[in-house]
Amino acid sequence: MPKLNEQxxxxxxxxxxxxxxxxxxxxxxYKDGDLPGFIHLSIGQEACAVGVCATLEVSDYITSTHRGHxxxxxxxxxxxxxxxxxxxxxxxxxxxxxxxxxxxxxxxxMLGANGIVGQSMPLGxxxxxxxxxxxxxxxxxxxxxxxxxxxxxxxxxxxxxxLWRLPLIFFCEANRYAELSPYETHVPLANIxxxxxxxxxxxxTIDGGDVVAVYETMTEAVARARAGQGPSLVEAKTYRxxxxxxxxxxxxxxxxxxxxxxLRDPIPRFEAVLKESFGVTSAALEVAHAEEKxxxxxxxxxxxxxxxxxxxxxxxxxxxxxxxxxx
Amino acid sequence: xAKLKYYQAFNRALREExxxxxxxxxxxxxxxxxxxxxAQTRGLHAAFGANRVRDTPIAENGFxxxxxGAAMTGLRPVVEIGFKDFLTCCMDPLxxxxxxxxxxxxxxxxxxxxxxxxxxxxxxxxxQHSQSLGAWFAQVPGLKVVVPSTPRxxxxxxxxxxxxxxxxxxxxxxxxxxxxxxxxxEGEDFTLPIGRAxxxxxxxxxxxxxxxxxxxxxxxxxxxxxxxxxxxxxVIDVMSLSPLDSDTIxxxxxxxGRLAIVHEAHAPCGIxxxxxxxxxxxxxxxxxxxxxxxxxxxxxxxxxxxxxxxYLPDAARxxxxxxxxxx
Numbered sequence: 049m050p051k052l053n054e055q056x057x058x059x060x061x062x063x064x065x066x067x068x069x070x071x072x073x074x075x076x077x078y079k080d081g082d083l084p085g086f087i088h089l090s091i092g093q094e095a096c097a098v099g100v101c102a103t104l105e106v107s108d109y110i111t112s113t114h115r116g117h118x119x120x121x122x123x124x125x126x127x128x129x130x131x132x133x134x135x136x137x138x139x140x141x142x143x144x145x146x147x148x149x150x151x152x153x154x155x156x157x158m159l160g161a162n163g164i165v166g167q168s169m170p171l172g173x174x175x176x177x178x179x180x181x182x183x184x185x186x187x188x189x190x191x192x193x194x195x196x197x198x199x200x201x202x203x204x205x206x207x208x209x210x211l212w213r214l215p216l217i218f219f220c221e222a223n224r225y226a227e228l229s230p231y232e233t234h235v236p237l238a239n240i241x242x243x244x245x246x247x248x249x250x251x252x253t254i255d256g257g258d259v260v261a262v263y264e265t266m267t268e269a270v271a272r273a274r275a276g277q278g279p280s281l282v283e284a285k286t287y288r289x290x291x292x293x294x295x296x297x298x299x300x301x302x303x304x305x306x307x308x309x310x311l312r313d314p315i316p317r318f319e320a321v322l323k324e325s326f327g328v329t330s331a332a333l334e335v336a337h338a339e340e341k342x343x344x345x346x347x348x349x350x351x352x353x354x355x356x357x358x359x360x361x362x363x364x365x366x367x368x369x370x371x372x373x374x375x
Numbered sequence: 376x377a378k379l380k381y382y383q384a385f386n387r388a389l390r391e392e393x394x395x396x397x398x399x400x401x402x403x404x405x406x407x408x409x410x411x412x413x414a415q416t417r418g419l420h421a422a423f424g425a426n427r428v429r430d431t432p433i434a435e436n437g438f439x440x441x442x443x444g445a446a447m448t449g450l451r452p453v454v455e456i457g458f459k460d461f462l463t464c465c466m467d468p469l470x471x472x473x474x475x476x477x478x479x480x481x482x483x484x485x486x487x488x489x490x491x492x493x494x495x496x497x498x499x500x501x502x503q504h505s506q507s508l509g510a511w512f513a514q515v516p517g518l519k520v521v522v523p524s525t526p527r528x529x530x531x532x533x534x535x536x537x538x539x540x541x542x543x544x545x546x547x548x549x550x551x552x553x554x555x556x557x558x559x560x561e562g563e564d565f566t567l568p569i570g571r572a573x574x575x576x577x578x579x580x581x582x583x584x585x586x587x588x589x590x591x592x593x594x595x596x597x598x599x600x601x602x603x604x605x606x607x608x609x610v611i612d613v614m615s616l617s618p619l620d621s622d623t624i625x626x627x628x629x630x631x632g633r634l635a636i637v638h639e640a641h642a643p644c645g646i647x648x649x650x651x652x653x654x655x656x657x658x659x660x661x662x663x664x665x666x667x668x669x670x671x672x673x674x675x676x677x678x679x680x681x682x683x684x685x686y687l688p689d690a691a692r693x694x695x696x697x698x699x700x701x702x
Contacts, residue, residue: 109448142481154483159447164471170437171472174444174452181400181426181450201467204437211432367482368516373540374569 052263054326060102060259061322061333064094064315065340067118070127073344074117074134074148078294082352083134087148090118092257092289095314096221097122099262099284100189103270109157109175109188111168113221114149115288116161119191124156127347137354144357145367157186166199168192169218173205176216176279187215187273189266194283195226197240206281210247215273217266218281221256223288228300241283249279256284257314260321287312376557382415384526384558385491385547388533389416389453391564393423396451399537400427402438403455412457413493413552435464439490443472446488446542453537458504459494459546462512473542474517485540491533495588495639496676496687497550505676505683507587507640509546513617513649519543519569520616522587526556528614531567539569546616548588570618574627578607581633581697584624584650586613589637589669589688596693603694606701616646621653628654628661635667635697637688642670664700669693 052060071089078087090097097118101110104123112119120130125141133140134148142150152160159175162168172190179186196202197220209216220240224231237243244251250272254261262284269280287309291298298306322328357363379387393399401419407430410417420428431438435456442452456462462469473486496505512520519541523529529547536543559565575590576597585593590612597608609627613619628634634654636647647668654666669688677683 111444140481141483142479145481146479150479152480152483154447154480159444159484160476160480162472164467167440167467167472170440170468171444171447173437173441174446175448177400177441177445178448178450181445182398201436201440204432204434205441207432208434208437208441212429365516367478369519370477370485370540372485373487373538374535 052260056102057322057326058328060098060263061318062336062340063098063122064259064318065337066127066344067094067097067121068315069341069344070117070121070130070347073131073348075290075294077348084136085147086293087134088115088293089290090115090288092309092314093221093223093286094118095259095262095318096219096256096284096286099259100219100266102263103266104157104187104189106156107184107186109159109172109186111159111172111175111188111190112161113168113191113193113196114161114163114165115193116151117148120151120153120158120161123153123158125151125153125158127344128350131347131351132354135351135354136357137351138357139354166192166196166201169196169202169205172216173209173214176209176214177212179215180212185274187217187270189217189219191219191221193226194220194222194231194235194240198234206247206249206279209279210249213276213278215276216279217269217273218279220281220283221286222283223286225288225292225300227292228296230300239283241281244281247281249281251281251283253283253285256286257312257317259314259318377560378555379526379558380552381526381529381554382413382552384529385415385533386417386419387561388530389419390422392534392537393419393427398449399451399453400429400445401453401455402429402431402442404431404433404457406430406455416455435461436467439465440468440472442488443468443476443486446486447476447484451487451537453489453491456490456492459492459508460503460506462492462508469512469518469542469544470515474515478517486542487540488542489536489545490542491545491547493547493549493552495548495550496683497588499678499680499683500549501678502675507638509616510640510645512544513619513646517542518617520546521569521614522546522616523614524548524551524585524587524590524612526554527558528567530558531565532569532614535566535569538566543569546587550588570615570620572611572613572615572620572623574609574623575612576608576610578609579631580607580701581635582609582611582624582627582631583693583697584611584613584634584636586638586640586646589639592688592690593637593693595690596697599690599694600697604698606697608697613646619646619649621650621657624650625654625658628658632661632663633700634662635669635700637669637693639671639687641673642668643673645670667696667700669696
């Protein structure tokens with residue numbers, strides 16, 4: 049298995065910082081009342097998005113959940129257009145028609161966050177099916193949470209993917225809460241990945257705060273998928289620092305739990321690895337942080353200044369139907 | 376002109392389109408080597424192979440969603456849902472995914488998906504295998520819905536559906552599967568525009584709009600009204616529920632001054648109600664008599680042949696109701 053090299057590692061660190069600053073900025077702007085609707089943040093889960101996407105090519109696909117900002121940034125999405133979407137602006141990826149829950153950059157293979165829990169899995173089956181039928185060599189990763197693992201469609205998707213030996217990885221971010229419900233209130237098993245043998249696919253449970261572990265596990269699963277050996281199930285135990293949605297009072301979390309998890313922050317954990325394995329200096333890491341923070345600040349400014357979508361009748365029906373194809 | 380049965384026209388449409396475009400795949404339960412429960416897909420597996428003609432597990436939610444994912448990434452999936460009633464098992468991929476993805480991703484994707492199914496009653500299939508649910512989907516922006524009633528319309532509309540870059544629901548009728556009709560010769564690339572109704576019989580006394588099977592029944596009623604009572608009914612086959620061709624219907628009502636709609640679906644909030652609403656809005660004052668909806672009672676479709684015969688509108692009932700209206 050190829051080990052993580054320094055160049056990739058530094059890029060991954062950058063992306064983790066970018067996600068953290070993006071999510072923090074979104075949280076602050078939401079608190080200020082600048083962002084309409086609902087947003088779901090992935091602070092604390094950066095190692096999952098980054099460890100997965102670092103193993104993928106632009107031509108590979110990901111399908112995402114309602115908590116998809118990190119996935120989009122990690123797959124190569126542009127923070128400016130993402131932030132503009134959160135601000136409900138025409139310059140956003142969805143032209144202000146989708147919002148946070150439908151963030152997508154199809155050009156880089158990010159097929160969209162999705163508001164329906166569990167559907168990322170069969171949508172991922174479809175992307176992998178395209179790769180198989182058209183023999184493109186691409187693979188797909190379907191992100192989902194442990195909350196989705198109880199949906200019937202999770203079973204349907206894993207069954208089909210294994211049956212057809214699709215180039216697909218089911219990546220479970222087990223972040224301890226399904227919306228407001230703790231893991232043990234809706235999952236009878238200690239590990240979601242323990243279900244993999246029932247689908248005749250490899251399954252592994254890893255530390256989702258360890259980006260190197262995510263990267264190495266995914267490298268193997270992606271190689272397997274690309275070689276035509278079929279799907280895998282990877283479960284990353286992670287932790288959602290914030291609530292299900294911004295503004296969630298999180299009454300269901302035990303006191304002190306989040307604070308304890310923050311001591312295991314995946315970014316400093318990775319920085320320790322970078323220093324030890326590659327001799328990266330604290331100064332270099334600080335530069336990365338500063339530059340990513342500046343870029344996110346620029347994205348916020350861009351979003352704030354971008355024009356609203358067109359509320360005319362024509363603007364309201366834009367893109368409902370494609371005007372191409374047909375008789 | 377050639378003569379084909381309804382299911383043969385279906386098979387020819389699929390064969391011609393799959394030959395024309397290798398991105399078209401066929402998915403569904405029992406559509407492969409077995410050739411389908413109505414012999415509708417016979418020969419396609421042998422002609423196009425298991426990669427493009429794919430039997431699925433009994434998992435409508437999963438495989439329709441997979442087809443959506445495939446449609447977003449470059450395939451043009453055609454998906455069979457065996458009976459129309461089973462559309463309830465894939466409402467999410469149809470309504471929340473296929474219909475909305477283009478819109479909520481700001482036009483980043485097209486979803487060239489065709490879902491077809493066999494519905495309607497008249498074959499004693501009971502409450503869970505006889506429904507006509509097309510109007511539900513006509514309420515969803517982003518979807519198109521067609522209801523062909525003749526082999527020619529099956530051929531033309533199904534081919535157009537497959538070529539359309541939007542998700543199209545093709546609602547075929549079980550009762551018409553063995554019916555025969557004239558179609559353009561083999562080798563002629565015949566398509567019909569989605570969203571256009573056709574006048575099937577000219578008449579000046581009343582406009583009868585038929586949906587699917589009920590167009591044929593309405594035509595029989597029109598003949599008996601003419602022969603026995605000198606009433607000349609104009610019969611329109613609606614052909615598409617969405618977009619709905621109100622222009623053709625309103626032009627006819629402007630000539631006849633009377634309107635009846637006949638469908639197998641229940642009356643409340645149905646296509647008949649929608650047609651009456653549009654006539655009221657766009658041709659207010661033209662009607663010389665109250666509009667009629669001729670539908671089954673508000674009850675599930677019964678199993679007993681004697682009950683189902685009474686349940687479904689027939690030519691005698693249509694003729695009697697129209698005679699009462701005009702008298």
